Amino acid sequence: MADTKALTTRAADFSAWYNEVIMRAELADYSPVRGCMVIRPNGYAIWEEMQRALDRMFKDTGHQNAYFPLFIPQSFLSREAEHVEGFAPETAVVTHGGGKELEEPLVVRPTSETIIYSMYAKWIQSYRDLPVLINQWANVVRWELRTRLFLRTTEFLWQEGHTAHATEAEAEAETRQMLGVYRTFMEDWMAMPVLTGLKTDSERFAGALRTYACEALMQDDRALQAGTSHNLGQNFARAFEVTFQTAEGTLDYVWSTSWGVSTRLIGGLIMTHSDDNGLVCPPRLAQYQVVIVPIHKTDEEKTAVLDTAQRTRAVLAAAGIRTHVDAREGIKPGAKYYEWEGRGVPLRLEIGPRDVAAESAMLARRTGGKKEPVPLAGIAERLHAEMNRMQIELLEAARARREAASIRGATREQLIERMAGPGGFVYGGFCGAASCETEIKEQTKATIRVLPDPEFRSPVAPTRCLWCGQPSVAEAVWAKAY
Ligand SMILES: [Zn+2]
Numbered sequence: 001m002a003d004t005k006a007l008t009t010r011a012a013d014f015s016a017w018y019n020e021v022i023m024r025a026e027l028a029d030y031s032p033v034r035g036c037m038v039i040r041p042n043g044y045a046i047w048e049e050m051q052r053a054l055d056r057m058f059k060d061t062g063h064q065n066a067y068f069p070l071f072i073p074q075s076f077l078s079r080e081a082e083h084v085e086g087f088a089p090e091t092a093v094v095t096h097g098g099g100k101e102l103e104e105p106l107v108v109r110p111t112s113e114t115i116i117y118s119m120y121a122k123w124i125q126s127y128r129d130l131p132v133l134i135n136q137w138a139n140v141v142r143w144e145l146r147t148r149l150f151l152r153t154t155e156f157l158w159q160e161g162h163t164a165h166a167t168e169a170e171a172e173a174e175t176r177q178m179l180g181v182y183r184t185f186m187e188d189w190m191a192m193p194v195l196t197g198l199k200t201d202s203e204r205f206a207g208a209l210r211t212y213a214c215e216a217l218m219q220d221d222r223a224l225q226a227g228t229s230h231n232l233g234q235n236f237a238r239a240f241e242v243t244f245q246t247a248e249g250t251l252d253y254v255w256s257t258s259w260g261v262s263t264r265l266i267g268g269l270i271m272t273h274s275d276d277n278g279l280v281c282p283p284r285l286a287q288y289q290v291v292i293v294p295i296h297k298t299d300e301e302k303t304a305v306l307d308t309a310q311r312t313r314a315v316l317a318a319a320g321i322r323t324h325v326d327a328r329e330g331i332k333p334g335a336k337y338y339e340w341e342g343r344g345v346p347l348r349l350e351i352g353p354r355d356v357a358a359e360s361a362m363l364a365r366r367t368g369g370k371k372e373p374v375p376l377a378g379i380a381e382r383l384h385a386e387m388n389r390m391q392i393e394l395l396e397a398a399r400a401r402r403e404a405a406s407i408r409g410a411t412r413e414q415l416i417e418r419m420a421g422p423g424g425f426v427y428g429g430f431c432g433a434a435s436c437e438t439e440i441k442e443q444t445k446a447t448i449r450v451l452p453d454p455e456f457r458s459p460v461a462p463t464r465c466l467w468c469g470q471p472s473v474a475e476a477v478w479a480k481a482y
Helices: 014-024 041-060 081-088 113-122 168-189 235-239 262-275 299-318 333-340 353-358 377-405 413-418 434-444
Strands: 028-030 038-039 069-074 092-097 100-108 131-142 157-163 195-198 210-217 223-233 244-245 249-252 255-262 288-295 324-325 345-352 360-366 372-373 425-429 448-450 475-478
Touching: 014 262, 038 041, 041 157, 041 168, 041 255, 041 262, 041 448, 069 195, 081 235, 100 157, 113 131, 113 157, 113 255, 157 168, 168 195, 168 210, 168 223, 168 255, 210 448, 210 475, 223 235, 223 262, 235 255, 255 262, 255 345, 262 377, 288 299, 288 333, 299 345, 299 353, 299 377, 333 345, 345 353, 345 377, 353 360, 360 377, 413 425, 413 434, 425 448, 434 448
Parallel strands: 288 324, 288 345
Antiparallel strands: 028 038, 069 100, 092 100, 131 157, 157 255, 195 210, 195 448, 210 223, 223 255, 244 249, 345 360, 360 372, 425 475, 448 475
16 A cells, blocks of 8 residues: 655655655665665656657667677776766776686776777778767666765666767767757657756866757756767777778768766656656656546446446557556555556546446546546547647646746846755856856856757847856856756
């Protein structure tokens, strides 16, 4: 039986609420290994839906999946100077295997650029071999000191795209294209609006020329970096001697990109939509989009009600709607409603003897509103429409909330005040100096999330850095981040 104690509210303690939502919905659990989590079936089902949608989009943009080893020779990591500096502090290293000390220690991959480029050096000879467009679904390990379920764990699941191109322009186009794919996925599937833009040097991926990111604002008005896409230039190609013969017959290094999203997205989904009753899952990513709860007292009622419930399930399944009939005995309907609410199932159908007689079902939505009877005739079309509407409303609500928590043209005082208080996205001018970024971070804990892409910029471009008053080189968006 599910725990029926009320959750801590978001207003009382957002962090406690987050953990309780995960436990109530049985998405994940703490493991005996510090910093590592177990993704339970209800959480893994969401990840599978995410994978399915993203994988389709990757393939539709010409990518193929492959798999590279979990272990990376330690010397590989140090070939790209910035890369090793960025990742060495958080690597796990295997020194023994089969009872013997290894000649060369093996790093458990924190990311796979190095092992992949060592292979690309073998596979790529000519411009005819380009582009190489490969994605890997894998686990990675980063030795995190402070961990949070889904948001920051020592081991996590992700995908990492690694592509090689003949020209800088092609690599840049790929980097931008995949950022766009991520944005589409986050908005259309997760109903999570994002800002896209460029990272400053201090937040850039270790070894990249440029890093672009998707940034979302959670309900506690802290930012979540939800996905990144890197233009790696020729940095890794030089480090791993990935050269190719150009169409003109000269030898050049390939231009490469990498891009990734992880199980962190599930944390983003939870913190974007869920409420004080538990998980709210956008219909497109829900394990079950509809749960049917049969209600009956006598055996005769039970036969009729279960028969209608199963027939309805079959009709919905045939229409591509993921449907579950909760026919468990000995649990009252009210307790089942409560449990499915906590698990975030978008739509619930209640079917009792009177509904059977009327050839209808009672429809309840996870996002609220009145229960209402719906005819069983045409039910699949009706529920499709309900889910489409819910999907759009969740995105619109999240966008409205984000905009209400954003200020533009901010002054230094407003930045300080916002970061000491409610948080949110603060737009303002930036001089480009790392010293300003550092001071702001020290004094307000805020970082520049992105230098936003044109469509997210303010109508009037700021002329001065909000911190030091020097001329602004770009508008920046600050926030406290996960
Ligand atoms: Zn400045």
